[in-house]
Amino acid sequence: MTKVLLSLHVLAAIVAIGPVTVAASVFPSALRRGDRDAMRQLHRVCRVYALLGLAVPVFGLATAGSLGVLGDAWLIVSIALTAVAAAVLGLAVLPAQEAALAGGPSLPARLGMLAGVFNLLWTVVVVLMIVRPGSTTGA
Template sequence: MLEHVLLSVHVLAAIVFVGGSAVATSLFPRYAPAPAGEGRSRSVAVALHRITRGYAAFGLVVPLAGMILAGVQGRMGEIWIIVSMVLTAAAALLLITQIYPRQRDALADRGEGDPARLRQLSMFAGIYNLAWAIVVVLMIVRPGSGQGA
């Protein structure tokens, strides 16, 4: 019963919070203030910035529930769990050190943003999303576990 609850919390939190932050980080550069402001919306960019921060904070439930579940199941030493934890930490680090600060800086520019910086922000969002996509595949395939999903 505990395993089912932990798995449900882990998966639902990943869908809602990681998915929400992934979408927000991807969309932010499209709406961030820039010199060629066509189709730009500062209010949308501000909302996406808040979503990035809030959903990422609530997203801490995902690795927490996942690590507890892996511990309960005795799987902490399996390679797919270890690689998933490393990728999760890398994604979090990328969000904290690159994506969120660059979003904040883009909003501070108030329409004078450097398009090259927005392209870099898009690239970092893509890497962030790729890390999460790899984690999802690892959760499904479970390489080295001896049993598939």
Template structure:
């Protein structure tokens, strides 16, 4: 059972968190280009909508990763170990960063590209883009730390 849950947990993390990490990383540069105007603004706006949608859908699917991880930890009887608790806290912080900063920043940029958007809303979106690369980087860094902790498992009793 543990091997099955581990396989699902790893597969879900690769298939669901990976696309979010890529979309979150690509979004700020494409948003800056789209909000600057230019000949490819319509194409950039389409790309932004797709990247934002990928972030939303795969983030929702990504909830399976910690759910499977908790189930796996229960089966392996490691739920109380400090490395797992730290990784769960970092996962929660990453989720909060995504929900509170990344997704609203992306939505503001997408909304600013709508034809009926005024200059004030567009300027607000441009200002919001200044923090979006940083929050995207923090989100991805948190996930990278969690992955390393899952591999190294400091203090783990599994002996591997």
């Protein structure tokens, strides 16, 4: 059962978070070009896949419960960083994209910076998931 949950967890991370990292990174260049069609599509990818990405913590928590590692420090740090990344996406990236689409004053540099912070957070979480510092289960 753990293997099924872990597979779903990793699959969700690849399929859902991958597209958001790419779309959020490409959005600023579409904004600089003033390509509204591309901006709309990229924003849509970010929004829809952000919702699909909710499956990542759901299956992650299920995997952790099944492994009995919910109290492990590496996992608690990962959960916190995942929450920070979700907040950056939901409270900063998506609203800034919406503001840009609405024609408000928008800063491609700020959007690029936010996308970079967002991508860096996922990178740290993935490394934590694989290295699991202090974990005594598995390799």
